[in-house]
Amino acid sequence: xxxxxxxxxxxxxxxxxxxxxxxxxxxxxxxxxxxxxxxxxxxxxxxxxxxxxxxxxxxxxxxxxxxxxxxxxxxxxxxxxxxxxxxxxxxxxxxxxxxxxxxxxxxxxxxxxxxxxxxxxxxxxxxxxxxxxxxxxxxxxxxxxxxxxxxxxxxxxxxxxxxxxxxxxxxxxxxxxxxxxxxx
Amino acid sequence: xxxxxxxxxxxxxxxxxxxxxxxxxxxxxxxxxxxxxxxxxxxxxxxxxxxxxxxxxxxxxxxxxxxxxxxxxxxxxxxxxxxxxxxxxxxxxxxxxxxxxxxxxxxxxxxxxxxxxxxxxxxxxxxxxxxxxxxxxxxxxxxxxxxxxxxxxxxxxxxxxxxxxxxxxxxxxxxxxxxxxxxx
DNA sequence: GTCTATACGACGATAGAC
DNA sequence: GTCTATCGTCGTATAGAC
Numbered sequence: 001x002x003x004x005x006x007x008x009x010x011x012x013x014x015x016x017x018x019x020x021x022x023x024x025x026x027x028x029x030x031x032x033x034x035x036x037x038x039x040x041x042x043x044x045x046x047x048x049x050x051x052x053x054x055x056x057x058x059x060x061x062x063x064x065x066x067x068x069x070x071x072x073x074x075x076x077x078x079x080x081x082x083x084x085x086x087x088x089x090x091x092x093x094x095x096x097x098x099x100x101x102x103x104x105x106x107x108x109x110x111x112x113x114x115x116x117x118x119x120x121x122x123x124x125x126x127x128x129x130x131x132x133x134x135x136x137x138x139x140x141x142x143x144x145x146x147x148x149x150x151x152x153x154x155x156x157x158x159x160x161x162x163x164x165x166x167x168x169x170x171x172x173x174x175x176x177x178x179x180x181x182x183x184x
Numbered sequence: 185x186x187x188x189x190x191x192x193x194x195x196x197x198x199x200x201x202x203x204x205x206x207x208x209x210x211x212x213x214x215x216x217x218x219x220x221x222x223x224x225x226x227x228x229x230x231x232x233x234x235x236x237x238x239x240x241x242x243x244x245x246x247x248x249x250x251x252x253x254x255x256x257x258x259x260x261x262x263x264x265x266x267x268x269x270x271x272x273x274x275x276x277x278x279x280x281x282x283x284x285x286x287x288x289x290x291x292x293x294x295x296x297x298x299x300x301x302x303x304x305x306x307x308x309x310x311x312x313x314x315x316x317x318x319x320x321x322x323x324x325x326x327x328x329x330x331x332x333x334x335x336x337x338x339x340x341x342x343x344x345x346x347x348x349x350x351x352x353x354x355x356x357x358x359x360x361x362x363x364x365x366x367x368x
Numbered sequence: 369g370t371c372t373a374t375a376c377g378a379c380g381a382t383a384g385a386c
Numbered sequence: 387g388t389c390t391a392t393c394g395t396c397g398t399a400t401a402g403a404c
Contacts, residue, residue, distance in 0.1 A: 005387075025209035026293035029380060042388050044381065051380080100292075107346045108284075108292040109210035117346040144351060147343060148336070151352035155339025159331060162291045162301040167328060168335035189369075212397060226370050228399065235398080 009061070011036055011046065016058040020102045023109035024055065055106070059116050062102055066120070069093050070127040079135035083177035086128070090153065090173065097169035100161045101154060124150055128180060135181035149179045193245070195220055195230065200242040204286045207293035208239065239290070243300050246286055250304070253277050254311040263319035267361035270312070274337065274357065281344045281353035288338065308334055312364060319365035333363045 014036045019027045029040050032054075036043065047053040069089030072082045094101070103117040125146050132142035149172070156169030198220045203211045213224050216238075220227065231237040253273030256266045278285070287301040309330050316326035333356070340353030 021292070023207050023209065023292040025207065028378085030378090038387095039389055040380085041382080041390080045387065103346055104288060104342055105292045107342070108205070108207040108289045118348070121343060121347045144355065147349060147352040148355060151339030151343050151356065152332070152336055153339065154342045155335030155337065158288055158291070158338045158342065159305060159335050162287055163305045164302070165331060168331040171328065171332060172335065213399085214397075222369095223371055224398085225372080225400080229369065 006036065006038065011038070012057050012061050015054050016062065016102060017099075019055065019058060020100045020105045023105045024051065025109040027051065055116075058102065059120075063120070063123075065093055066124065070124065073127040073130050079131045079181045080177050082134075083128075083131050083180045086131070087173050087176040090176075094153075094157060094169075097157060097160045097166040097173075099157075101157045104154065104158065121150065132180045137182065145179055145182075149176055152179075190220065190222065195222070196241050196245050199238050200246065200286060201283075203239065203242060204284045204289045207289045208235065209293040211235065239300075242286065243304075247304070247307075249277055250308065254308065257311040257314050263315045263365045264361050266318075267312075267315050267364045270315070271357050271360040274360075278337075278341060278353075281341060281350040281357075283341075284345045285338060285341045288342065305334065316364045321366065329363055329366075333360055336363075 015032055018032050018035050022028075022031065029043060029051075032043060033040050038046075043054075044050065047057065049056075069092070070086060072085035072089070075082065091097075093099070103120050107117045128146040128149060129142050132145050133139070137145060152172035152175075153169065156166075156172040159168045160166045199216055202216050202219050206212075206215065213227060213235075216227060217224050222230075227238075228234065231241065233240075253276070254270060256269035256273070259266065275281075277283070287304050291301045309327075312330040312333060313326050316329050317323070321329060336356035336359075337353065340350070340356040343352045344350045
């Protein structure tokens with residue numbers, strides 16, 4: 001395989017930005033071509049399966065990046081500090097709230113993103129749950145705290161995308177450790 | 185103008201459901217035709233401006249319905265009770281969390297929904313702000329409380345749409361009065 | 369007011385030259 | 387690996403009969 005003029009990860013990230021912003025149906029090949037700087041045919045060379053394969057690729061990469069952000073949830077240590085690490089990682093992933101959420105974008109519009117989005121939320125919830133349980137919450141408390149924390153972040157991203165106000169997102173990130181541990 | 189076989193409001197609501205679910209680009213005329221039971225040409229008879237005009241119509245109607253839900257914010261009375269009324273109205277609007285949010289759907293995908301979504305959030309925030317200020321919050325406190333409350337609801341809707349779990353949404357609705365008043 | 373038929377354009381995808 | 391050119395399809399929108 002000869003060298004590409006654009007790095008694989010860089011390409012995938014550029015494509016992910018377009019899908020995140022415009023959804024599956026709104027992410028036209030022309031737009032993808034413009035954003036990536038590659039011609040239409042080159043995109044098909046990289047992703048013979050077309051848009052469906054692009055979605056698979058960006059979800060795979062998102063899963064890896066999510067995984068890294070969530071990794072501190074799986075190690076031993078004080079719950080509050082682990083939650084802080086996770087919050088930091090998520091904030092990097094969402095680029096301080098300027099990056100609209102792929103899950104949301106793919107849940108709107110058709111494509112095969114519906115089920116993928118659900119599984120992604122599950123993985124996220126499972127990781128945070130570990131922290132909440134370690135902090136001494138009951139399973140019912142932890143379940144609620146975790147989903148509320150995720151909802152706060154997702155909601156903050158939506159507000160940021162529609163109105164440009166990032167305050168709600170920033171507070172959602174900042175209060176994540178408190179939400180997951182009750183301060184413990 | 186002769187009688188329609190489908191009521192104007194019913195038609196608009198059906199169209200709104202399609203746009204809410206699939207976004208602007210994903211809401212094809214075929215899908216709209218199927219959902220409304222009207223032929224493609226009939227849709228253009230009702231909305232000569234095509235999809236753009238449909239979006240205008242559903243936003244106008246959403247604004248009216250939002251207005252009704254938010255009306256209790258503008259009357260005199262104890263802040264907590266007013267917030268409860270607003271929460272009840274919003275919950276009806278979102279059909280207990282089963283109705284995905286139009287704002288979110290139009291912010292994804294292109295169309296002219298971007299700015300409309302922002303203005304809609306503004307209107308929502310302005311109404312809730314009145315309650316928070318009446319409850320004795322400072323403007324800074326109120327601004328944060330209001331945006332966080334909206335984010336919680338929007339986030340809850342996103343979680344409900346992607347994973348089917350409505351818990352976060354339900355708690356966001358239930359805790360709205362507390363969030364806006366601090367219990368006052 | 370709604371339907372069938374159709375024009376026209378945009379988009380997804382492919383072939384072949386470089 | 388990337389580009390130009392092109393084909394088929396789907397989707398938007400319109401025309402005209404009922």
